Amino acid sequence: MPTADSLFRPDLLARYSTNGPRYTSYPTALQFREDFDAADYRHAAADAGAAQTDLSLYFHIPFCDTVCFYCGCNKVVTRNRARARPYLERLKRELALQAACFDTSRAVSQLHWGGGTPTFLSHDEMAELMAATREHFRLPPPAQADSPLDTQAEISIEVDPREASPRTIEHLRSLGFNRLSLGVQDFDPVVQRAINRIQPLDMTRSVMDAARANRFHSISVDLIYGLPHQSVASFERTLDMIVELAPDRLSVFGYAHMPQRFKMQRQMDPATLPSPDERVAILQRVVQRLTDAGYVYIGMDHFALPTDELARAQAQRTLHRNFQGYSTRAQCDLIGFGASSIGKVGDVYAQNATDLQRYAADIDAGQLAIRRGLRLTADDRLRGDIIIQLMCNLELRFDEFEATYGIRFTETFAPELDRLRGFEADGLVSMGNRKLEVNVAGRMLVRNVAMVFDRYLSAAAPLQQFSRTV
Incomplete structure (x- = not known):
């Protein structure tokens, strides 16, 4: 297992820090085209059916009853719970519309509810949505935790501990959910006030205790560094609390x-944000504290216990990456439901209308809400595969790409390999005749390595639209 000192080179992190994609897709959503429509999507779904790969379903529930000032998600802030009902009815109609495009005998091996705050829905509404999903798609029924049925699909949900009681967690388990992702960000009260998210430790502990009592397979926690008023000392206290809680996975986003x-970010005083040097120092302490506590550094900003599926998948070279981040379920066709959701079916990306009114109008008209997308070129597929391999397996085996794509890797990518010589001189990568490896010192900069193979960035894409790589 890499040590924190070997992972962390402050001089290199500072030098390579820039804006860049997180590569939950390639090409990124910036390249989606508005002349792509529902007809293109239906053709892609028909073409993809022959492969009979499993399906992955993503549901976007956009509602939140309070706004977190740091958040950049597509959301609707309201305390009016009645607004969920018409949205739920449209999701049910969309399920029928999407099911008509697919062979629904295909197994669903992954389902995720994101947001927003999915637990904005009432218990009855959650049950209604899951029942409608099972009506149209082959999702395993709820099963006991020790039943083989309970491992057939990864069924996950994002939970806000501020509004999820132990009874809610028990209800989610009864619906078949077996994984939880909890937003925490920071436990420091000063930081919480600055970001408008008051969430004491006991709230989070209560949800995690309930999840363990109900035998959820995995609990993931999200933290954010670089928020107002954070310091190394303050975030150290948050890390101590997190290590005590011992989630199975951690995402520590910059x-x-x-x-x-x-616009909501304007509510925070930029003068209170940590300096670039402070951000790097906080990140250094994150890596040290979590690796000392026994977490495996997966890559980028993800950590997992050695017993977690994510760590095992990386060791077995079966890790994958999609719009939900790192995943153990590869080669699924992803269907997106709800406003702004993105799907990937075969060689096509498709995104629903981001505006709630446009989404509603499309569904009410009895049509899919797809408003933009992209059909991948042969070059997109090749480069996307390279980027996935780098992000997940931290290496490229040239012969695998040559066998799959009929290329000579070192000739096809001679300019990219030449650009990586500087990375090699800095100890971030190692290059041989038949292999490229991301070294331990380069793992935190794997996005930078991947960016070398991104054709759209070299065509002067607006980098400021992406987050910092460190």
């Missing part, structure tokens, strides 16, 4: 301050 895009 805050992206883009007030020109996200």
